[in-house]
Amino acid sequence: xxxxxxxxxxxxxxxxxxxxxxxxxxxxxxxxxxxxxxxxxxxxxxxxxxxxxxxxxxxxxxxxxxxxxxxxxxxxxxxxxxxxxxxxxxxxxxxxxxxxxxxxxxxxxxxxxxxxxxxxxxxxxxxxxxxxxxxxxxxxxxxxxxxxxxxxxxxxxxxxxxxxxxxxxxxxxxxxxxxxxxxxxxxxxxxxxxxxxxxxxxxxxxxxxxxxxxxxxxxxxxxxxxxxxxxxxxxxxxxxxxxxxxxxxxxxxxxxxxxxxxxxxxxxxxxxxxxxxxxxxxxxxxxxxxxx
Ligand SMILES: NC(=O)c1ccc[n+]([C@@H]2O[C@H](COP(=O)([O-])OP(=O)(O)OC[C@H]3O[C@@H](n4cnc5c(N)ncnc54)[C@H](OP(=O)(O)O)[C@@H]3O)[C@@H](O)[C@H]2O)c1
Numbered sequence: 532x533x534x535x536x537x538x539x540x541x542x543x544x545x546x547x548x549x550x551x552x553x554x555x556x557x558x559x560x561x562x563x564x565x566x567x568x569x570x571x572x573x574x575x576x577x578x579x580x581x582x583x584x585x586x587x588x589x590x591x592x593x594x595x596x597x598x599x600x601x602x603x604x605x606x607x608x609x610x611x612x613x614x615x616x617x618x619x620x621x622x623x624x625x626x627x628x629x630x631x632x633x634x635x636x637x638x639x640x641x642x643x644x645x646x647x648x649x650x651x652x653x654x655x656x657x658x659x660x661x662x663x664x665x666x667x668x669x670x671x672x673x674x675x676x677x678x679x680x681x682x683x684x685x686x687x688x689x690x691x692x693x694x695x696x697x698x699x700x701x702x703x704x705x706x707x708x709x710x711x712x713x714x715x716x717x718x719x720x721x722x723x724x725x726x727x728x729x730x731x732x733x734x735x736x737x738x739x740x741x742x743x744x745x746x747x748x749x750x751x752x753x754x755x756x757x758x759x760x761x762x763x764x765x766x767x768x769x770x771x772x773x774x775x776x777x778x779x780x781x782x783x784x785x786x787x788x789x790x791x792x793x794x795x796x797x798x799x800x801x802x803x804x805x806x807x808x809x810x811x812x813x814x815x816x817x818x819x820x821x822x823x
Pocket of ligand 1: 679
């Protein structure tokens with residue numbers, strides 16, 4: 532099987548690079564190798580390589596900057612995935628793409644199911660929802676996996692930010708009114724790879740039969756404050772911490788350009804039932820992720 536991976540240096544893309552070689556030949560791209568803004572170049576590469584599987588781990592993920600860089604966010608999150616999906620159909624390739632809990636407004640009051648009405652509050656959410664629509668129209672065999680609060684132990688993730696802040700401050704305030712499901716990028720890559728491996732025989736037919744939008748995130752949910760608390764508990768070098776107090780705060784205390792939904796945790800039972808898998812709890816996964 533020939534696999535093309537876009538966004539190889541992102542949190543998710545990096546983890547995919549570890550997993551995908553068990554499935555076949557992997558040709559992966561970062562921004563330097565291929566700027567996704569160049570649609571012709573993306574199209575040309577896919578036409579030349581003729582992959583059986585296209586995984587899009589790339590995205591415009593700066594939620595606040597997307598309020599200003601609307602065109603760019605729309606291009607990377609909606610236009611480009613739509614074109615990739617179109618190419619996947621032409622090549623009879625499976626297309627795997629990721630979306631977000633931010634397609635919801637957070638007002639439901641309980642976990643979101645796939646067919647709950649969408650209503651993004653910010654440009655990032657709007658651009659990702661437009662991407663979903665473009666893919667649904669163009670692709671034949673595709674999975675759109677909506678996930679939430681993705682973290683890894685490399686880069687500028689929330690986990691690394693909390694660890695850094697805990698070494699610079701005595702008091703740390705973290706919002707307690709935003710609730711979702713922290714999801715380790717490695718788990719996301721592993722579970723996706725597992726589903727692909729499970730269906731490897733007749734991958735195109737199998738994914739075509741199960742095509743659609745699924746929710747895939749760490750099981751359970753927490754506020755950012757509760758998440759930060761667990762990050763400090765699982766810190767492998769607690770002696771380096773200067774922090775004495777972790778205080779709950781309100782989103783209103785930290786105004787940001789983009790409005791975030793308050794309760795956007797995802798109900799992943801449809802994914803679990805369809806693929807016969809049980810998603811691990813966000814907290815036990817965090818513990819594993821932070822064990823050195
Ligand atoms: N992070 C979250 O909390 C979160 C929550 C819900 C859903 N998701 C979704 O999950 C998926 C994976 O997210 P992630 O956290 O792994 O994202 P990430 O770490 O921000 O990685 C995205 C990658 O896309 C690349 N990219 C962006 N614009 C590009 C361009 N013009 N040309 C080439 N590459 C470009 C970035 O390259 P550079 O490194 O060069 O910028 C980066 O490597 C995305 O679909 C995202 O929307 C993420």
